[in-house]
Amino acid sequence: MARPVTIVTGGSRGIGAATCVRLAADGHDLALGYVSNGAAAEETAAAVRAAGARCVTVRVDTAEEADVERLFDTAAAELGPVTGLVNNAGVTGPLGRLADARTADLRRVIEVNLLGYLLCCRRAARDMAARGSGAIVNISSTAATLGAPGEYVHYAAAKAATDALTVGLSKELGPDGIRVNAVAPGIINTEMHAAMGDPDRPARAAAGIPLGRPGEPTEIAAAVAWLLSDDASYTTGTVLRVSGGR
Template sequence: MTIESRPVLLVTGGGRGIGAAVVRLAAQGHDLLFTYRSDAARAEATAEAARAAGARAVALQADIADPAGRAACFAMLDREFGRLDGLVNNAGITGPTGRLDETADEVWEVVLRTNVIGTIACCREAIRRMSTRHGGKGGAIVNVSSRASTLGGGGEWVHYAASKGAVDTLTIGLSRELATEGIRVNAVNPGLIDTELHAAAGLPDRVTRLAPGVPMQRGGSAEEVAEAVLWLLSDAARYVTGALLPVSGGR
């Protein structure tokens, strides 16, 4: 594959966790732009790992929940790469844990603004660049959802689960809307994955505590989710669209 022919992938929230694993694996066959929110040192380390694998990789500090951050992201994409072949919507937050009757409107607004509005807006911009209806060459979108969309998150984060339910519905509807325009739209639904998400929500022992309830008796890794994402982006999944793929050890 020549440098000129390498497809370009945009990964939101690519500085750590599942997003960083996607960037590292995708670097074997893609050039990349990925966003991160705050940890510049870790994002640059991820970018360097991608470059070591042969990719052209650009890390951009941008909050996908903020319209200005999204605008900066796609402006850099157009300026640095001039094309887009795939989008992974990974940026997301859980918000604090708590029952619904103890959760303020502000928590719902922040979570939905990132997980739902941010994802929708990035899809819209990607469609404008990839859809054959707009003169594009097609591509693939993978949304990082969660098994919480089905399990519901009761007692911990119903707000997060509800936001991922919206992502699932978006994935199905958008896949049908774009099926004749060269764009496949799928989602991965990770289960109990050993990343920093749990500690950020105030539950650092969550994976260890809940692992016995997983049929495979363990939490998953970010790399295992990333491998599923890369499959959905690949030509091996060329007849797959509208899928919600559980990566959950059977949970």
């Protein structure tokens, strides 16, 4: 049987990188997207190849249609027909109240976290429908339901839209044999918190998490791997919270 070919956006670091390594161990070949950190992308690609998988790295800004088209074209040309998509690339911008936010930061969060997901889902839908099968996993956030007041309500809004996209698209694409699910992480130990200007956020949040600690990227990767696998063959339209109970 042909190996699954999966695209992971934002595969260079954090949750995306852990997902690439986990999927390689599960037998996937990978197209790994990154936007700026080529060194991290190559490091993750090396780990993927060490697990016996084929891997191509592609520089792509998921908010740009031409980049997304090139990502899918490259994956298909180098690895074969794409069977899976993990929409993971995301940004938060600086933490703060909406009243203080800059328009450019609001626009960027919506463009990457929502338009980018739509562009990738659209191309995946076209390619997968032509083959009559496929699986998509969108990385959402518990912010979608908690709202993230005082931190980033615009990001929470984009993630709530991701949940709606997941449910709607699962209904649209079910008849084409394509499953669409989401994973909503809680607070996970990645560089994203430092990028928001709050590197200690995961440690500080531990007290409010029923399991008493932030999550690790590998724990999100495990959920993604399950949703892409045949073990989840009857699961679609689901938002799976992986948050330590938060």
